[in-house]
Amino acid sequence: MSVVFGALFTSDALRRRTAWVLQVLALAAVAVLGVVERARDAAYAIERTLFGVAFGFLAPLLFLALFEIVHRRERTSAIVAPLARHGQSRRALAAGLLGGLALACAAAGGVLGFVAALSSGSPADAGSFRDLFACTWGGAAIGAAYAGLYAVGSLAGRWGRVAALALDWVLGSGAGYFALPFPRANGRSLLGGEPVIDAPQLVALAILLGLTFAGVLLSAFRAPR
Amino acid sequence: MSGLTFDGVSAGPLLRIDARIGPGLTVISGDSPTALALLIGLMAGVERPRLGQVRLENADPHRSPEERRRTAALLAREALPPAPTVLRAVERVLAARGDGGSASRLLEASGLGSSARRRPSDLDPAEERALALAVALAHPAPRLLALYEPFHAGTAMTSDAIRSEVRRHAAAGVIVVVAALGVAPLRSLAANRLDLHGGFLGAARPELGLFRGSVSLRVRTPEPKRLVKALVDDTTLTGVHFDDIAAPGSVLVFGTDLELVAEALTRAAEASGAPIEGIVPTTMPVVHGGSPYGAAPPTHGAAPSPYGAAPPTYGAAPPPYGSPPPAAPLPAGPAPGRAPDQSVSMPTAFADPTRPSGGSEGR
Secondary structure: HHHHHHHHHHHHHHHHHHHHHHHHHHHHHHHHHHHHHHHOHHHHOOHHHHHHHHHHHHHHHHHHHHHHHHOOOOHHHHHHHHOOOOOOOOHHHHHHHHHHHHHHHHHHHHHHHHHHHHHHOOOOOOOOOHHHHHHHHHHHHHHHHHHHHHHHHHHHHHHHHHHHHHHHHHHHOOOOHHHHHHHHHHHHHHOOOOOOHHHHHHHHHHHHHHHHHHHHHHHOOOOOO | OOOEEEEEEEOEEEEEEEEEEOOOOEEEEEEEEEHHHHHHHHHOOOOOOEEEEEEEEEEOOOOOHHHHOOOEEEEOOOOOOOOOHHHEEEEEEEEOOOOOOHHHHHHHHHHOOOOOOOOOHOOOOOHHHHHHHHHHHHOOOOOOOEEEEEHOOOOOOOHHHHHHHHHHHHHHOOEEEEEEEOOOHHOOOOOOOEEEEEOOEEOOOOOHHOOOEEEEEEEEOOOOHHHHHHOOOOOOEEEEEEOOOOOEEEEEEEOOOOOHHHHHHHHHHHHHHHOOOOOOOOOOOOOOOOOOOOOOOOOOOOOOOOOOOOOOOOOOOOOOOOOOOOOOOOOOOOOOOOOOEEEOOHHHHOOOOOOOOOOOOOO
16 A cells, blocks of 8 residues: 555656656657767667767656656655655655656656667668667666666755766766666666676666666665654 | 653653653643654654654554554644645545545645645645644544644634544543643643653653753742742642752742742742742753752753653553652752751642642633
């Protein structure tokens, strides 16, 4: 029951106009820039769109915005507190809220990946359908991993989330050991970019999924019952 | 152990609180809104003590959703859970505690019937507290009802209606705690009375050997013994102290409300014929033993509890300190070399330990 209440918090917040406007703007920007990239040079246009504007710049900001819309500058514990005091478990409420956000971020990431591949790929390319599919589920995995990262950041409120974004930006841009726990590096590896510590894509996928579950559960279980 | 227990609880301005509050109505007056609000927050499981334990029916309300479900509280600052509308937020609150009541009816009761479609974040703090009071009082089966300043909740409910609801819950065996600044709003509630002063929760139970109260006055009079004799029977006071060697012309008077203490002094002066030459407020939050005149410094917090191993019990449960009263913690015992009858320490209720202390209804 508490998990459902937590998910309802997320669902209510993300149904606001702000959330939809932000997502539409992000998708529009990716679509326009994808078309521009393809027009400029069709070769590697998908890679430039995915690693550049889509998952290199807009996606982390979009996921952060979704977290802010739900959290309203606060920690997760502060959002669930008004209902927890009436007899619901803080942990279950937080798990529901963050789980809902992970699903929302995964959906947003999936759509972002799909639009990036669609706008920058060549319809004549034989592998374009496969690219669409791969970018969609890859984007979903990246979105969920960012949710895990921001869930941990939400233990410290807005500044925790901003710090998580900054660390991801700085350390996740590399490909060494420091980049290992960040969605940016592993997302890039999953989508066919530079691998992290030369690990295969499967490892990148495992790390992204691990980040999702570990982040959500760690953040939820840090709260008292 | 049943009831609501505080076991060495320290949090913020609260210092080593040891108490047990049983079913029935208990009112807590104090001089610090922060301390009172924190105390109610601890009871409701919203706040966590820095040291010690709060237990409701043997469970920590902060860690037990089950106990929180059976707790109805009005906090100093209220907030509705996130929801598209106020009505939906109240419905969620009711669903969270397993209450099948009507959210619309609660909104009407709190005077916010027209706000059902507003967003919860649009309510101002007074409206949130008014709504929270209605939600708390409408709890179908609470184990604990803890209210912070319910008579200043900006609600459409009248004070009489609030008192009536509070009494109804108390009569049903609920642990009801009402906290307020000063005692004026609480006068008409017949209840066990506690005083939260200087971070200490204690009592209006002077037979425990504590002088606690939000008011302490030093009264100068040439006839102190006559004045003390008239004062000791006044139940509106929490304590009277007289030391004819350290301060032969002064009587210390303790109470929880300045107006009540002044009235008691007037009555005593008229009855005894002892003239009052001057009244000076003093600062003396807690004295465990020693003389409050300064012969021995008062100790705070670190002093051993005068209650011994078991915390005091307030509420309907029989108090563990009946007659005769404990001898050890009595303040201002005769100093070495002083004749036993030269020091008089007479907390008012000490004169008759069987008399209920502090109740003011009907006076």
